[in-house]
Amino acid sequence: MNLLSVESISKSYGERVLFSDISFGINQDQKIALIAKNGTGKTSLLNIITGNDTSDSGQVVYRNSIHISFLSQEPILNPELSIEETIFQSDSPILQVLHNYEIALKNPEDTDVYQKAFEQMELHNAWDFETQYKQILFKLKLEDLSLKVKNLSGGQKKRLALAQILISKPDLLILDEPTNHLDLEMIEWLENYFAQEKITLFMVTHDRFFLERVCNEIIEIDNGTLYQYKGNYSYYLEKKDARQIAEASSLEKAKNLYTKELDWMRRQPKARTTKSKSRIDDFYVIKEKAHQRRKEHQVQLEINMERLGSKIIEIHNVSKSFGDKDILKNFEYTFKKGERAGIIGKNGTGKSSFLNLLTKSITPDKGKIIIGDTIKIGYYTQSGIVVKPEQKVIEVIKEFGEYIPLTKGKVISASQLLERFMFDRKKQYDYVEKLSGGELKRLYLCTVLIQNPNFLILDEPTNDLDIVTLNVLEDFLLDYPGCLLVVSHDRYFMDKIVDHLFVFRGNGVIEDFPGNYSDFRMYEDSTLLEEKTEVKKEKRNWKKDANSALSYNEQKEYNRIEKDLKKLAEEKEIMEAKFADGTITTDKVNEASEKLQKILDSIEEKEMRWMELMEKME
Template sequence: MSIISTEQLGHSFNDRWLFKDLHFGLQKGDRVALVGINGTGKSTLLKLLAEEFPPQEGRVVKERGIRTGYLPQEPDFTGISTINDFIYSSENEQQQLIKEYEQLLESKNIDTKKLEQLTDKITALDAWEYEQNIKTILSRLQITNFDQQISTLSGGQKKRLALAKLLIDEPDVYILDEPTNHLDIETIEWLEKLLTTGSKTVLLVSHDRYFLDNICTQIRELDKGKLYTYNGNYAYFLEKKAEREYNDILAAEKARNLLRKELEWMRRQPQARGTKAKARIDAFYDLEEKSKGPRAQDKVQLSVKVSRQGSKILEVHNITKRFNEKTVIENFSYVFKKGDRIGLSGRNGSGKSTFLNLITNTLPPDEGYVVIGETTKFGYYKQGGLDFKEDEKVIDIVKSVADYIQMANGDIITASQLLTLFLFPPEKQHGLVKKLSGGEKKRLQLMRVLMANPNFLILDEPSNDLDIDTLNVLEDFLLSYSGVLILVSHDRYLIDKLTDQLFIFDGSGKVIIYNGNYADYKFEVEQKLKEQKEAERKTKESKNKQETQSSTKKKLSYKEQREFNELENKISELENLIKEKTEELNSTTDHILLANLAKDIEALQEELEEKSERWLELAEYI
């Protein structure tokens, strides 16, 4: 049974219907990804389900008492001053007690009596685990200064703050619009684990394919006002979507061919209006509608000329950059070569954007120098977005760069033709930029960067707000791009596919050059951690053995003997519990139950191993 559903839902935007008579249902434990090209209404549908505003047609139905948590692309903090005011809800008693407790601890003169009272209240409400959970979430999302004014935060900080609040509130349904935007890779991997723990109900829009594969069990595609459901991960969705699109193209082409013949008959305007003629006229209009289906070229096409590149491209010599007391980059050197494909990796604030500003001469280094080759032509796609005036038209944005553009094959095309290749039809070309969706503005920004024919391309978080179809085309273009590529992205799939070298910013000023992509780097790091843990374990075992051999055998104390006896019982209980859970695991096909049982078994086995080690330790003295 659906806990959230829609009845004949319809909504329009800028005099265009996004969808009509749409049915959408979410059941408890569903983890669904909503995909579709920019401008199809994904964000609008999320807002309607979160009851941010009412639909123009139909209604949204929720099970009584269901709480939804909604993360918009651009959070609104109107009427809220500080981070503290936003994080802790006034109607949530646990949160208010925790807020008061944290503020008391930070004060210079702690009122011990008040602290004791607060401690008792938090204990009575069993809120200590909740308090630790809040701290973990805020720390992971890099929120530390609770007195900071929200108006001073950047767009990325505001997005992380809104996400933190939603996770702290623990709603029944998580509705997330691009939750991975402005998160570093480590935080995304943490968020994946959090959202898949327990039986959370999640509906999200995301361009991050690894994130979709790791989170979602179902993909729903919104395409031209219709909803298509695919049970499986993102790879399965791509396969089935390609099949559907191919069949749709064939059906539309067939309808167009038949329409030409029927059009001749309609133009003759038959005098007879009998039953057969009327049926044929009705069939003509049905055929006309079907002929409006997709064509083989209905997708973004990227093909631009790359400017000639000389032997000297870009040289970085011993650059250092500091901000106040913090060293962001220290004594870094690199000479860029033809064909370099470099990914920048590191936590937010570790210096990636600073590095880009240094190499493009937007920011001077404190020490060292940068040499840019005479033929080097930068194309810099920035996170900030598209700069435009309220009354500016889409075509004017393009013509401000050039009226004509040379393509990779040498053809010269007009600005309007290029916009058409980027899926901006004539009606949108002459419309205002402010009426475009967030993703369409990003697509327009990308087009402006590429049409300048750069031979040194810098993409700073290009996947933010771009639809997956456009990202796939961008990937294909970049795979054959002959210039130098620098890519900053939290999208692990994009980094893995497009780069073969990493600059890793550790946050202390050191930049590590690693030959390989992110998957290679992560594998190496995990292997080193395993080896380190194994070495520590062997050292500990050796030390314990030496201590045992050097000391005389002692007898167990009464307390240790009692612990030993209890351990035997506990080990037996754990073994039985693992057996029961394993049998239950083998007898169910429910994927949610399977995941939960697997996690339970893993936790029980860890506890069993710990208890067994202690039992063996005590057994030596029996």
């Protein structure tokens, strides 16, 4: 079933054409990723589809009554609302049922309201939805629902916006970089959620593991042309490579034909016949094709690097805490030449604080950090480049000098360097504040690298970078001869460039794991499997494999009865409390007694059936 059709849309800003005559459709249950270079209109396309912008031509056609939710990179939320109020802003009927039930639980003295809310939960079969709702909030670490939006961090706001759209269950989810501001545990949970749920997605993401495991179709905008690939990220890479080989072959044939036809044209043919006129017309078509150039600019990073001495960085018995929260406890480590380390861990475990200790932005509470005399640190932070009003791109680079030294004694002008970072001559004279998020990150990376560091620290370098730039950055880092320390949630990136990991477990515990992220995940999964196996063995020892005596339907009934008994026990407690504290008026006593008796009868009936099933299991 088609949910949305994009029909021949175009978008330009002045002379800059982002895309033209783009058409595609989104069908139910498709999970589509959009891939394009930074600055080529990904976010603009999302904004057009969601109605936040208009196209210059063409149209977007929506299925009647379709419910679309959009997660932008900078969500707009009401700062005065709490987390709970923000989530329940949705017009989803089942969410309103759950909201009423949550309110009823907070006001147990109003039995009529509670009973009505309980019946609505039963009618809409909302108990499973309630479980999923709570799981989403728990996984995204949004457990204090009373917190006001205005007091949340940028990452918490992004997670709240994500929770809001997941819980509202729209027909179509449109997501702009959904994994930004999520730690690895959250990303893997979201990955599994999207992979398993029957859900329709259209997203922009640079997370290639996410693309591989979630998406079943890739749409690419390349040099203004749209290409569609019916498969995941691996399939896309394979087919794109084949397409580019075919295009190169076609271009070569066109050039050869152009040379031949150019020779004929130079003999000044007289266009007297229909055949010769047609050949002249064809010549100009061939000429246009032969002169096509793929704009495959690549970031060529051959910046000079300061010489490394024998002493790099030594960390001796370092401890650091903020209040009651421990970041490091008696941590010891000595970095070696050419070391390539990654840092992983949940948000809030101290990863960025550790980098700030190394760069002396903060000081340890105990111990010392010794930095070698030859060490020159290049620190790429999450905060990014400081944008000065009306500063042009080239002026940012010229602050470091008109000419920048390269390897082997070469030098390069500021303008030439920017071209290598995929800023053409025209873009170099744009104001910095006009750059896209990815272009700002690329410019910032340039300013860090031109200072010739030999110890490179990168804090989330992959956020907002397009996949093309990521591949080139990875190639550079693989050849980088200095020391490298990286904090990143990009598992694909970490797998490619690091040799070992510092795993931040929290409470000041840091483990040094010998391998990349996939090695670590495999190790963790095998450890978890062993633990689960042990737990299952213990359960079998005292339960004697109880469930094996029940049929499939009886097992479902058994699990349902346990849930029902828990809810009935809560209702019983509420009713008995009202009798005890005298809040039930005289004229309501008989009615309340009847309700309590019904609850007690239901409990007795369900307990009897529960006992019957238990006997079967023994």
